[in-house]
Amino acid sequence: MSRDKRYAMVVDTRLCVACKACVLACKGENAVPDGFSRDWLVEEVRGWFPHLTAENRSERCNHCAKPPCVASCPTGASHVSDGGVVLVTHDKCTGCKACIASCPYDSRYPHPDGYVDKCTFCLHRVQDGKLPACVEVCPTFCLHFGDLNDPQSEVSRLLRERKFKVLHPETGCQPNVFFLT
Amino acid sequence: MNDAMLEIVHGRANAQIDPSLQVWGWEIPVYLFLGGLAAGVLILPALLELLSGKKPKSMALRLAPWLSAVLLSLGMGALFLDLSYKLHVYRFYLAFEATSPMSWGSWILLLVYPVALLLGLGGLTDDERQRLGAFAGKYRLASLVTWALGHADALRRPLLWAAVIVGAGLGIYTGILLGAMAARPQWNSAILGPLFLTSGLSTGAALLLLLRLDEHERHVVVRWDVGAILAELVLIAVLLVGFATGDRTSQHAFWHLTSGPWAAPFWSLVVVTGLGVPLALEAIEIRRRLPLAMLTPILVLIGGLSLRFVLMISGQASSFREFP
Numbered sequence: 001m002s003r004d005k006r007y008a009m010v011v012d013t014r015l016c017v018a019c020k021a022c023v024l025a026c027k028g029e030n031a032v033p034d035g036f037s038r039d040w041l042v043e044e045v046r047g048w049f050p051h052l053t054a055e056n057r058s059e060r061c062n063h064c065a066k067p068p069c070v071a072s073c074p075t076g077a078s079h080v081s082d083g084g085v086v087l088v089t090h091d092k093c094t095g096c097k098a099c100i101a102s103c104p105y106d107s108r109y110p111h112p113d114g115y116v117d118k119c120t121f122c123l124h125r126v127q128d129g130k131l132p133a134c135v136e137v138c139p140t141f142c143l144h145f146g147d148l149n150d151p152q153s154e155v156s157r158l159l160r161e162r163k164f165k166v167l168h169p170e171t172g173c174q175p176n177v178f179f180l181t
Numbered sequence: 182m183n184d185a186m187l188e189i190v191h192g193r194a195n196a197q198i199d200p201s202l203q204v205w206g207w208e209i210p211v212y213l214f215l216g217g218l219a220a221g222v223l224i225l226p227a228l229l230e231l232l233s234g235k236k237p238k239s240m241a242l243r244l245a246p247w248l249s250a251v252l253l254s255l256g257m258g259a260l261f262l263d264l265s266y267k268l269h270v271y272r273f274y275l276a277f278e279a280t281s282p283m284s285w286g287s288w289i290l291l292l293v294y295p296v297a298l299l300l301g302l303g304g305l306t307d308d309e310r311q312r313l314g315a316f317a318g319k320y321r322l323a324s325l326v327t328w329a330l331g332h333a334d335a336l337r338r339p340l341l342w343a344a345v346i347v348g349a350g351l352g353i354y355t356g357i358l359l360g361a362m363a364a365r366p367q368w369n370s371a372i373l374g375p376l377f378l379t380s381g382l383s384t385g386a387a388l389l390l391l392l393r394l395d396e397h398e399r400h401v402v403v404r405w406d407v408g409a410i411l412a413e414l415v416l417i418a419v420l421l422v423g424f425a426t427g428d429r430t431s432q433h434a435f436w437h438l439t440s441g442p443w444a445a446p447f448w449s450l451v452v453v454t455g456l457g458v459p460l461a462l463e464a465i466e467i468r469r470r471l472p473l474a475m476l477t478p479i480l481v482l483i484g485g486l487s488l489r490f491v492l493m494i495s496g497q498a499s500s501f502r503e504f505p
């Protein structure tokens with residue numbers, strides 16, 4: 001039953017080399033317009049030389065379990081779909097941008113065609129039994145996708161076995177993209 | 182002790198999103214300002230009539246509900262200009278989303294019109310009614326006008342209450358629209374609703390003072406304006422204290438308004454020009470009975486508009502990205 005699924009992505013920051021293959025794969029798969037991206041790389045270096053730590057993160061919409069973007073949408077265009085994936089129905093979107101302003105992660109952008117756009121976890125592929133394009137293409141296999149409600153899934157196992165974090169847990173949005181540290 | 186070094190390369194450059202949000206331009210602050218103004222212009226004459234039990238004397242106050250509807254329409258025009266999918270504007274009215282302030286707002290906007298229309302009709306003098314009747318007669322609408330006038334008179338008191346309630350809803354909503362967005366620390370405060378309502382009342386009073394009022398009406402409206410300005414100053418103080426005593430994102434918002442990039446416009450335009458100076462001038466006006474004609478109301482209006490602009494710009498610039 002797809003309703004009982006809880007899709008999540010797990011990003012292994014220790015493997016990511018910030019090659020941006022995921023960014024390009026997404027652009028191609030989803031015909032993302034020039035000048036925009038649905039996923040992106042953040043490269044962070046912390047500490048004092050020589051005690052430095054680096055972290056590369058492939059980031060995207062967190063498909064939050066408590067998505068303020070959905071709550072703020074006046075038309076129902078932004079909604080929670082199968083497996084908790086947060087989507088925008090283009091035909092219902094007025095382009096009021098309330099959802100953009102209410103996303104703490106700035107994951108959305110105004111598509112030149114008028115509606116608001118964002119990562120879909122490639123739900124169209126997932127429903128066909130395939131992986132999201134970014135996950136499929138990653139050469140270091142640092143991106144993992146699956147169902148957190150299935151204890152046997154790879155994402156469940158990784159979150160059991162490894163240390164992880166989510167971005168800005170203080171927002172209370174309960175992100176479903178996890179970063180292995 | 183110094184914090185450890187932190188170097189971040191952010192690989193996203195989405196137009197209007199990076200490096201900080203710029204999705205809302207002049208349209209939204211203008212809409213919020215006009216919405217507040219419409220609320221003030223609707224509420225004040227209704228309150229005056231409810232308290233005194235007498236219909237307003239001046240034409241300005243009698244027809245203020247219609248002025249409110251015009252202001253609101255201009256505001257909605259600005260809101261419409263902001264939509265990036267204008268063809269889908271009707272979608273606002275195919276849904277009611279209880280968690281979305283924007284959805285509440287779009288329905289409240291619709292409630293204002295019938296209330297304002299009937300209140301304005303009820304305020305017409307016999308002479309004006311006759312002329313309206315004759316005019317409507319030319320288009321075979323005389324019976325409709327008679328029907329509407331009948332209801333406007335019979336329901337006068339409930340309509341006055343409706344104006345106060347719907348107006349308050351409108352004024353508060355313009356603030357909650359921003360205040361409910363926890364994603365923007367600069368907006369994330371429950372004070373924004375009451376603050377925008379009070380600002381709507383004081384700018385509404387200011388606009389009415391620019392029109393020709395009867396001496397007694399003027400006397401009352403000036404005093405109410407003083408009250409609204411004082412309340413607004415208190416609310417701004419509460420807002421700042423709330424930021425200063427909140428978590429680090431709130432404290433950053435406090436810094437933004439007190440010594441950061443938005444401090445200069447905030448204090449000079451909003452607090453001093455829009456509240457402090459008008460308060461002093463109105464105090465003089467009340468004591469010395471020296472009407473300072475246009476200056477005070479114009480300053481209040483500038484302050485009200487500046488409040489929306491400063492908060493709009495600073496709010497979009499504020500983000501969790503500032504706290505890696």
Ligand code: SF4
Nearest residue numbers: 061062063064069103
């Ligand atoms: S990351 Fe932003 S756009 Fe994605 S679900 Fe969360 S709030 Fe909505």
Ligand code: SF4
Nearest residue numbers: 073093094096097099
């Ligand atoms: S821009 Fe579209 S999806 Fe976003 S809140 Fe407005 S109507 Fe909803």
